[in-house]
Amino acid sequence: MSLRPCLPPRLSLVCSFCLFGLAACAEDEEPETFDPDAVIAEAVDYEANYVRLDLDGVPTAHDSGGMVVARMWANEAGAEVFRTLDPDDPTQMVEMPRGAVFVKENYDLDGNPLDFMQVLAKFEDGYYPDGNDWFSALIQRDGTPLQGRIGKGPEITFCVDCHSSMGKNTDFIIGLPADQLAP
Ligand code: HEC
Numbered sequence: 217m218s219l220r221p222c223l224p225p226r227l228s229l230v231c232s233f234c235l236f237g238l239a240a241c242a243e244d245e246e247p248e249t250f251d252p253d254a255v256i257a258e259a260v261d262y263e264a265n266y267v268r269l270d271l272d273g274v275p276t277a278h279d280s281g282g283m284v285v286a287r288m289w290a291n292e293a294g295a296e297v298f299r300t301l302d303p304d305d306p307t308q309m310v311e312m313p314r315g316a317v318f319v320k321e322n323y324d325l326d327g328n329p330l331d332f333m334q335v336l337a338k339f340e341d342g343y344y345p346d347g348n349d350w351f352s353a354l355i356q357r358d359g360t361p362l363q364g365r366i367g368k369g370p371e372i373t374f375c376v377d378c379h380s381s382m383g384k385n386t387d388f389i390i391g392l393p394a395d396q397l398a399p
Pocket of ligand 1: 286
């Protein structure tokens with residue numbers, strides 16, 4: 217499914233020739249702006265929309281609220297680059313494509329799903345220059361934001377602070393060792 221609206225002015229000419237509707241012509245173009253609501257709506261249905269990144273659960277550094285193990289998902293754009301990350305290579309420099317979306321869902325010690333997930337989505341140039349244009353969210357599994365932790369404001373600065381220090385050269389995304397990657 218594409219999140220992309222057919223908005224850029226330079227597309228309007230193309231669209232007027234496009235008989236199959238806006239979605240078809242927006243496919244290859246970057247949108248002017250990304251829509252947080254659309255990202256969240258897609259993210260909550262991660263199993264249908266995204267691919268799994270981890271092989272069998274990751275012991276998580278997100279250690280509040282009883283989180284012990286995480287599963288990680290991404291859309292194709294994000295997953296393709298994620299699989300090239302090498303956590304053992306401090307010299308690796310990577311930029312994620314705009315439109316990449318990552319979702320982390322969490323489990324407790326006994327493997328029960330917890331009702332919160334983290335989302336990172338790489339938005340348009342200029343969305344949040346201090347945060348590499350990442351949209352961040354802490355949500356329940358139905359998409360309800362928790363503690364106002366959504367968007368690019370002060371409530372999500374702690375996400376960005378940790379991700380920017382741990383994923384400094386990889387556009388704030390923290391990779392997995394090859395033996396923990398889903399095939
Ligand atoms: C203490 C540091 C820290 C904080 C704070 C933090 N993260 Fe993470 N995050 C990590 C680490 C480390 C990983 C790699 C997997 C793991 O350990 O869970 C990760 C993984 C993720 C992933 C999967 C993609 C990736 O980079 O591997 C998403 C999405 C994510 N975090 C979102 C968030 C959001 C949204 C917040 C704030 C609500 C947040 N994180 C806060 C350290 C942090």
